[in-house]
Every structure is written in C-alpha cells, then in structure tokens.
Amino acid sequence: MSILPERERSNVSPPLLEARGLAFNYPGTRQNALHGLTLSIAAGRKTAICGHNGSGKSTFLLHAVGIHRPAAGQLLWKGQPVSYQPSALREWRQRAGLVFQDPEHQLILNTPYEDITYGLRNAGIPEAEIRRRTGAILESMGLTALADTPIHHLSLGQKKRTALAGVLVLEPELLLLDEPTAYLDPASEQRLVGELDRIHESGVTVVMATHDTNLAYAWADRVLVMDGGRCLLEGTAEEVFGRREDLRSIGITLPCLLELWEALPASVRGSAPPPRSTAEFKRLLAGF
Numbered sequence: 703m704s705i706l707p708e709r710e711r712s713n714v715s716p717p718l719l720e721a722r723g724l725a726f727n728y729p730g731t732r733q734n735a736l737h738g739l740t741l742s743i744a745a746g747r748k749t750a751i752c753g754h755n756g757s758g759k760s761t762f763l764l765h766a767v768g769i770h771r772p773a774a775g776q777l778l779w780k781g782q783p784v785s786y787q788p789s790a791l792r793e794w795r796q797r798a799g800l801v802f803q804d805p806e807h808q809l810i811l812n813t814p815y816e817d818i819t820y821g822l823r824n825a826g827i828p829e830a831e832i833r834r835r836t837g838a839i840l841e842s843m844g845l846t847a848l849a850d851t852p853i854h855h856l857s858l859g860q861k862k863r864t865a866l867a868g869v870l871v872l873e874p875e876l877l878l879l880d881e882p883t884a885y886l887d888p889a890s891e892q893r894l895v896g897e898l899d900r901i902h903e904s905g906v907t908v909v910m911a912t913h914d915t916n917l918a919y920a921w922a923d924r925v926l927v928m929d930g931g932r933c934l935l936e937g938t939a940e941e942v943f944g945r946r947e948d949l950r951s952i953g954i955t956l957p958c959l960l961e962l963w964e965a966l967p968a969s970v971r972g973s974a975p976p977p978r979s980t981a982e983f984k985r986l987l988a989g990f
C-alpha cells in the first residue's frame with residue numbers, strides 16, 4: 703500500500719524540524735524502527751503523531767532531540783542539517799525538549815524543586831535566575847505546594863506535570879511529548895491539554911505522539927500518521943481524518959465524533975464541516 707505524505711503547502715519558511723529519509727534500527731534487532739521516515743514539524747503549530755504500537759513514534763521523538771542518531775537520512779533544524787557535536791547537542795536540547803511517556807524515566811532527583819532546577823544548573827544559569835524560573839514554572843503548573851515533596855509520593859498526574867515543568871523551565875522552542883495523556887483520568891487529561899494549549903499560545907511549537915485519535919482530532923491542527931517506521935499521511939486534522947479508507951487499512955480508528963457525524967443523515971449534516979469537539983457537535987445538532 704502506498705499513501706504518500708502530503709506536502710506542506712502554506713509555509714514559506716522552512717519547517718522548525720524536518721526528517722528526510724531517516725533509517726534506524728536498535729542494536730540486536732533486524733527490523734528497522736525507522737524506515738525512510740520523511741516528515742516535517744511546522745513552526746507554531748500543534749502537531750499530533752498517530753500510529754499504532756511499534757510504528758516508530760517514540761523512536762522519532764528520540765531522534766528529534768538527538769538522543770538517537772540516524773543510520774541514514776538527515777534531520778534539519780530550521781532548514782539546516784543538525785550537528786551531533788557536544789556543544790551543538792547541548793544547544794539543540796535546550797531548544798527542543800522531550801517529555802517521556804513514563805515520568806519515572808525522566809525524574810531523577812528527590813523532589814520537584816530539585817528535579818526542575820537540575821536542567822538549569824547543567825545549562826550554567828545563575829542561581830538567582832534558577833530560583834526565579836523554577837518558582838514561576840512551579841506556580842504555573844500548580845506544583846508550588848508540592849515543590850519539596852518526595853517524587854515517589856506524587857500521583858502519576860503530578861509526576862507528569864513535574865516532568866513537563868522540568869522541560870518547560872528550559873524555555874524550549876519545540877516541546878515534544880510522548881503519549882502525554884496515557885494513564886491519566888479524564889480530569890487530569892483535560893487539565894494537561896489545557897496546559898499544553900497555554901504553552902502553545904505562548905509561542906511554543908507543540909508535538910505529541912498519541913494512540914488516541916479522539917484527542918489528536920480535537921487538539922491538533924496538523925496530524926502525521928506513522929506506520930512501519932514511515933510517515934504515511936501528513937496534513938490538517940480534517941485532511942488526515944478525511945482519509946478514512948487509508949486509516950482503516952492500517953488499523954487506525956476514526957475519532958468517535960467523526961463516526962457519529964457520518965452516521966447522521968446527510969440532510970442533518972448539511973454542508974457544515976464535521977465538528978471537532980462535543981460542544982461544537984451539540985451546537986450543530988441544536989440548529990436542527
């Protein structure tokens with residue numbers, strides 16, 4: 703099956719991050735985790751990367767912050783090939799931050815305060831500035847009261863927010879999150895999505911890898927679909943989720959809202975574009 707990635711059409715400036723033909727396999731494995739992966743992350747947008755287990759989403763994110771290095775192909779940052787020299791890597795990881803799926807893999811110190819300050823100390827930021835930035839990020843993430851609580855006493859949602867704070871405090875241009883809502887209850891998920899929207903509104907480009915097509919459809923303005931280490935579809939949420947047969951053929955479920963919308967008689971749907979949220983759905987139905 704061949705579904706070619708759609709080209710970025712509207713952006714004249716180069717993408718913030720671009721992967722061209724990346725190939726990668728883990729030591730001791732035969733199958734390529736990335737297999738000619740070509741995709742672009744547009745600056746200033748909210749991008750969701752969808753794909754089922756093992757499609758290569760996490761492996762791409764690890765390339766996006768220079769933790770893995772491709773065996774073939776190239777990564778470009780603002781149109782320039784990235785460098786793997788130690789000083790360039792350090793700078794790259796301040797501009798692009800990754801929040802891991804499991805906060806246990808990210809949080810290494812004893813308390814949120816210690817963990818959040820760790821990255822700033824490594825970056826050589828003066829102590830007064832460390833205190834100012836850490837206080838501000840703890841406040842904005844609702845973690846001030848937990849600043850000195852042992853990490854192992856925090857709930858999963860609090861650990862996830864701490865891991866996110868530790869990345870945000872470095873003021874990245876690009877924030878990447880691997881399955882940020884996994885295992886969160888609906889209220890914690892809603893809170894996290896609200897936080898991601900505020901971060902995006904402050905000018906940060908946000909990318910999340912997720913299995914959850916409902917979330918991707920409601921949240922993202924660009925969606926990429928990966929399968930077998932490649933990017934098969936790339937476009938707006940409407941464009942990508944409009945490719946129903948392509949998605950079904952690789953086992954990706956359509957967002958519930960779209961399924962429901964399509965189940966309505968054409969006379970009810972009229973010419974309105976499909977709703978992106980439950981509230982919008984209700985508003986459209988109330989019009990009939």
Ligand SMILES: Nc1ncnc2c1ncn2[C@@H]1O[C@H](COP(=O)(O)OP(=O)(O)OP(=O)(O)O)[C@@H](O)[C@H]1O
Nearest residue numbers: 728731733735753754755756757758759760761762
């Ligand atoms: N540390 C590792 N060692 C060996 N193989 C790995 C390792 N990590 C991932 N892989 C393999 O690489 C491929 C891509 O995995 P990856 O974790 O990138 O996919 P994913 O889309 O993020 O999956 P999931 O949604 O389950 O997290 C899979 O075949 C996986 O088994």
